[in-house]
Amino acid sequence: MQHVPKIVLKRLPRKAGAESHPDxxxxxxxxxxxxxxxxxxxxxxxxxxxxxxxxxxxxxxPAMEVVAVTTSxxxxxxxxxxxxxxxxxxxxxxxxxxxSVGVLQYRHRQQNTAVVSxxxxxxxxxxxxxxxxxSSVAASEPQAPLPQSDAGKQxxxxxxxxxxxxNTLPSIQSSAGNAVxxxxxxxxxxxxxxxxxxxxxxxxxxxxxxSSAAALPGTPxxxxxxxxxxxxxxxxxxxxxxxQSDQPVQERSLASADVVKxxxxxxxxxxxxEPSGPVTAPSNALALPTVQTSPRWAxxxxxxxxxxxxxxxxxxxxxxxxxxxxxxxxxxxxxTEWAQKKTFKKPMSQPDGGVVxxxxxxxxxxxxxxxxxxxxxxxxxxxxxxxxxxxxEAGAVLTGxxxxxxxxxxxSGRIVTxxxxxxTTADAGQTWHKQP
Amino acid sequence: xxRTSPKLRLRASNELVASRLVRVVIHFxxxxxxxxxxxxxxxxxxxxxxxxxxxxxxAQIGLERDLFARILCEVAAKYLPSxxxxxxxxxxxxxxxxxxxxxxxxxxxxxxxxxxxFLIRYREKLYQSALRIAREDSAARDxxxxxxxxxxxxxxRAGERVSKLASFTGRGSLEGWLRTVLAQEFVxxxxxxxxxxxxxxxxxxxxxxxxPEPQPVPTGDSRLESxxxxxxxxxPSEDRLVLAAYYLDGRTLxxxxxxxxxxxxxxxxxxxxxxxxxxxxxxxDMMKQGMARRQAEEAxxxxxxxxxxxxxxxxxQESGQPTFSEKKLETRS
Numbered sequence: 001m002q003h004v005p006k007i008v009l010k011r012l013p014r015k016a017g018a019e020s021h022p023d024x025x026x027x028x029x030x031x032x033x034x035x036x037x038x039x040x041x042x043x044x045x046x047x048x049x050x051x052x053x054x055x056x057x058x059x060x061x062p063a064m065e066v067v068a069v070t071t072s073x074x075x076x077x078x079x080x081x082x083x084x085x086x087x088x089x090x091x092x093x094x095x096x097x098x099x100s101v102g103v104l105q106y107r108h109r110q111q112n113t114a115v116v117s118x119x120x121x122x123x124x125x126x127x128x129x130x131x132x133x134x135s136s137v138a139a140s141e142p143q144a145p146l147p148q149s150d151a152g153k154q155x156x157x158x159x160x161x162x163x164x165x166x167n168t169l170p171s172i173q174s175s176a177g178n179a180v181x182x183x184x185x186x187x188x189x190x191x192x193x194x195x196x197x198x199x200x201x202x203x204x205x206x207x208x209x210x211s212s213a214a215a216l217p218g219t220p221x222x223x224x225x226x227x228x229x230x231x232x233x234x235x236x237x238x239x240x241x242x243x244q245s246d247q248p249v250q251e252r253s254l255a256s257a258d259v260v261k262x263x264x265x266x267x268x269x270x271x272x273x274e275p276s277g278p279v280t281a282p283s284n285a286l287a288l289p290t291v292q293t294s295p296r297w298a299x300x301x302x303x304x305x306x307x308x309x310x311x312x313x314x315x316x317x318x319x320x321x322x323x324x325x326x327x328x329x330x331x332x333x334x335x336t337e338w339a340q341k342k343t344f345k346k347p348m349s350q351p352d353g354g355v356v357x358x359x360x361x362x363x364x365x366x367x368x369x370x371x372x373x374x375x376x377x378x379x380x381x382x383x384x385x386x387x388x389x390x391x392x393e394a395g396a397v398l399t400g401x402x403x404x405x406x407x408x409x410x411x412s413g414r415i416v417t418x419x420x421x422x423x424t425t426a427d428a429g430q431t432w433h434k435q436p
Numbered sequence: 437x438x439r440t441s442p443k444l445r446l447r448a449s450n451e452l453v454a455s456r457l458v459r460v461v462i463h464f465x466x467x468x469x470x471x472x473x474x475x476x477x478x479x480x481x482x483x484x485x486x487x488x489x490x491x492x493x494x495a496q497i498g499l500e501r502d503l504f505a506r507i508l509c510e511v512a513a514k515y516l517p518s519x520x521x522x523x524x525x526x527x528x529x530x531x532x533x534x535x536x537x538x539x540x541x542x543x544x545x546x547x548x549x550x551x552x553x554f555l556i557r558y559r560e561k562l563y564q565s566a567l568r569i570a571r572e573d574s575a576a577r578d579x580x581x582x583x584x585x586x587x588x589x590x591x592x593r594a595g596e597r598v599s600k601l602a603s604f605t606g607r608g609s610l611e612g613w614l615r616t617v618l619a620q621e622f623v624x625x626x627x628x629x630x631x632x633x634x635x636x637x638x639x640x641x642x643x644x645x646x647x648p649e650p651q652p653v654p655t656g657d658s659r660l661e662s663x664x665x666x667x668x669x670x671x672p673s674e675d676r677l678v679l680a681a682y683y684l685d686g687r688t689l690x691x692x693x694x695x696x697x698x699x700x701x702x703x704x705x706x707x708x709x710x711x712x713x714x715x716x717x718x719x720x721d722m723m724k725q726g727m728a729r730r731q732a733e734e735a736x737x738x739x740x741x742x743x744x745x746x747x748x749x750x751x752x753q754e755s756g757q758p759t760f761s762e763k764k765l766e767t768r769s
Binding site for chain 2: 003004005007008009010011012023024025026027028029030031032033034035039041044045047048049051052054055056057058059060061062063
């Protein structure tokens with residue numbers, strides 16, 4: 001809106017003359033437009049000169065049904081411009097919602113009837129992949145023995161009660177980590193597993209692990225143990241079907257060895273991998289209904305900490321500086337997905353007031369995240385609450401960017417900084433030791 | 437916030453007594469309108485009395501027919517020019533909200549049944565409106581309570597209860613009128629408070645922090661001022677009202693639109709048009725007075741830096757003006 005010359009404002013009359021103010025009746029009738037021409041003109045003339053009466057009239061306006069006062073200072077032109085954007089936004093959101101509901105339905109049906117699943121990974125750029133490689137490798141090494149111990153338990157239980165299939169199956173489920181199978185799908189699952197069992201070979205396992213590891217270049221540690229957990233669960237029904245007790249175990253150890261190898265390949269493969277678009281794991285990885293208690297963790301291309309509650313389908317930014325993690329609620333996953341698409345279009349902004357995360361390590365609910373400017377955050381509750389930790393020993397404090405984080409268990413860990421320092425803790429970060 | 441010295445409290449209580457006196461006088465004046473009821477008005481009232489009396493539902497609220505007729509005469513005489521014909525008087529009477537008028541006047545006359553009806557219909561609205569005006573609960577309660585007392589009429593002089601409702605004339609809705617009197621009361625109070633505070637500060641700190649006399653803003657050219665004044669004077673009063681409400685009062689376009697009961701886009705277009713036409717007119721006028729075009733444009737673009745301060749000071753000065761009721765007295769007596 002074009003503004004009037006300032007001199008006009010200066011010369012606008014500000015004081016009513018010696019005349020009397022119109023009474024409340026006239027002012028009311030004026031606002032309600034029931035005055036005759038001459039009366040209206042008189043009141044109008046007074047109002048144009050009397051600030052008090054203008055104020056009274058404005059105060060006495062009836063309550064508005066729609067509250068739009070705050071936005072109305074905009075000129076009409078710009079307001080009309082903004083409408084189509086809004087409308088299209090609503091349309092786009094609607095389409096996205098319909099599409100995602102459709103995808104969800106489709107996936108749900110597939111999980112109930114078939115064995116094939118897709119592991120959709122968030123869009124990761126190759127830059128972040130290479131940056132994260134060190135952390136994911138480092139953090140997953142301590143995790144590698146886990147599937148084996150699981151396998152050990154399985155073998156024991158199989159040897160003890162090889163015929164008690166209905167009893168051991170739940171125990172496999174629990175030992176397979178955080179995955180929980182709904183009762184309805186477990187039947188289909190076991191029958192499908194026995195069907196596959198015969199055809200599953202060691203090389204297949206290795207391939208599965210390798211390809212899923214390759215497909216997970218940017219995701220941190222929990223992703224890889226999960227893929228081996230999948231393998232573990234998958235092979236278990238096969239044992240019941242064919243009564244082979246020892247061979248699958250060897251295959252599993254082979255598989256976990258392959259996982260380690262695959263991780264070395266991961267960086268190189270990730271560099272050539274498509275930076276955007278969902279990557280799907282091969283079809284012989286078994287689908288587990290994804291109800292997980294501890295989320296997956298990742299670091300996005302622009303250095304923000306992200307977590308996923310649904311095995312990597314959707315990711316949310318986690319704000320470590322806010323007391324409650326600042327994550328978007330899980331039920332808003334579709335919105336998050338949409339919002340992330342939007343933010344990826346925007347120029348990279350640095351989250352958390354300039355903290356760029358470089359490394360993250362998670363063991364169950366214990367999460368450690370480190371990044372630029374010796375920023376180290378620790379959460380004991382899967383990222384709900386964060387505390388900043390500054391490692392120091394005898395007056396020396398950690399300097400530089402944290403580039404590597406390794407935690408073999410919730411209390412003992414190791415930090416590598418860009419300055420080449422190595423810090424270790426054996427008591428969950430209470431005290432630290434700088435290695436010479 | 438409000439620090440009152442004994443002197444000021446005395447002043448405030450004097451003011452209170454004065455405003456009560458003022459109300460009594462106003463009431464007296466209202467009961468005895470200066471304007472005589474013309475024959476035309478009398479005839480129109482007689483003609484329509486039966487119809488209006490039925491419409492107003494006076495019977496239920498205990499307002500006598502004679503009193504109602506007198507009220508109609510008084511209202512018509514107040515607003516109609518003495519030269520109005522019987523037809524004009526009839527048209528006028530037909531536009532009145534006689535039902536609400538009868539209710540308000542019956543309340544003022546002390547009818548309990550009318551007061552009950554009034555409470556049922558308007559009590560809640562009174563508090564809600566007060567809340568919207570005062571924007572803060574305790575202030576709103578205070579405002580509504582004092583208004584409530586005034587409406588009921590607590591000032592008893594010579595055995596007569598004086599109710600503010602006696603001044604309602606049925607031109608607009610009773611609800612709107614209630615909002616307006618609330619707003620007037622609020623503005624009165626606000627001005628008074630502000631006045632007291634500023635006096636207070638003056639007493640305590642005025643000497644130490646005596647501000648230098650504000651220099652008159654150098655405007656450069658008197659021709660610019662006269663041209664602007666002429667352009668403004670040529671505007672219809674509605675345009676001046678819009679300008680003042682927007683630039684001086686800081687109202688939003690939506691609020692102005694509702695004040696004038698037009699669409700917001702109308703006001704928006706009007707503002708655009710005004711900005712252009714005013715500029716053009718002022719330039720033309722200055723050139724007529726012998727300025728070169730370039731010179732005139734430069735004069736118009738001069739940044740009046742002290743403008744904001746000026747508005748503020750002039751508004752503050754304005755706050756010292758007498759309030760509504762006092763002013764009415766001045767003009768009436």
